[in-house]
Amino acid sequence: TLTSAEPGGGHGALHLDVTTSAPRRDVDLFGATFQGIDQGEEAAAWLSDFLGVPSRLVRVPPEHDRKTDGLIPGTSGYADSGAVHLLSRSSLTHLHARMAERGAPPLPMDRFRPNIVIDSRPEARHGEDWAAEPHAEDRIRRATIGAVDLGYAKLAVRCAVTLVDQEAGARGGPEPLRTLADYRRAAGGGVVFGAKFSVVRPGKLSVGDEVAVEEWGDAEA
Known part of the structure; x- marks a missing residue:
């Protein structure tokens, strides 16, 4: 389980069961494209709200x-x-x-x-x-x-x-x-x-x- 929390608790805490079975999406890393495992809408919404820009959370896949x-x-x-x-x-x-x-x-x-x-x-x-x-x-x-x-x-x-x-x-x-x-x-x-x-x-x-x-x-x- 991954837990993310903002100092002060203004956005609440994100408690996420990290998965390896979700769909893959492209990840741009210094101009090179790799694959990442998307961790879903709840994580995306929490990060987007906290950071103020559209964001997704991805995990390094086993085949990376x-x-x-x-x-x-x-x-x-x-x-x-x-x-x-x-x-x-x-x-x-x-x-x-x-x-x-x-x-x-x-x-x-x-x-x-x-x-x-x-x-x-x-x-x-x-x-x-x-x-x-x-x-x-x-x-x-x-x-x-x-x-x-x-x-x-x-x-x-x-x-x-x-x-x-x-x-x-x-x-x-x-x-x-x-x-x-x-x-x-x-x-x-x-x-x-x-x-x-x-x-x-x-x-x-x-x-x-x-x-x-x-x-x-x-x-x-």
């Missing part, structure tokens, strides 16, 4: 097989690229320190919308806690978390969505892109923060699982 690029290719649903976005808390802490030098306030982790957040281990001996190093995720090539095996695809290029305050639903100032441009500019253009990974072996992972790095590499320029 969209290939993604990167060092270790994989598959993805409707994400722009890469199935998993991984970011470490130490990288965000480092960004906050640089932003503070400009007098800018810190930003929440969810501003960057990572699927997996890596935290350091306070009990680790000095020099053994690789997650305490900012941007160490850039050098991971293969890792296991819980029962999931991940393979590095590429660095995550950040767009203007990071400028939007999710709580207010409005675009704020120039941060974090202004500060990231000082030290995280990619050779091919844009700024990078975090890394995208392909799912090599699907499985279950949980909060608190150890990130076991099987292979390291050099960070991309």
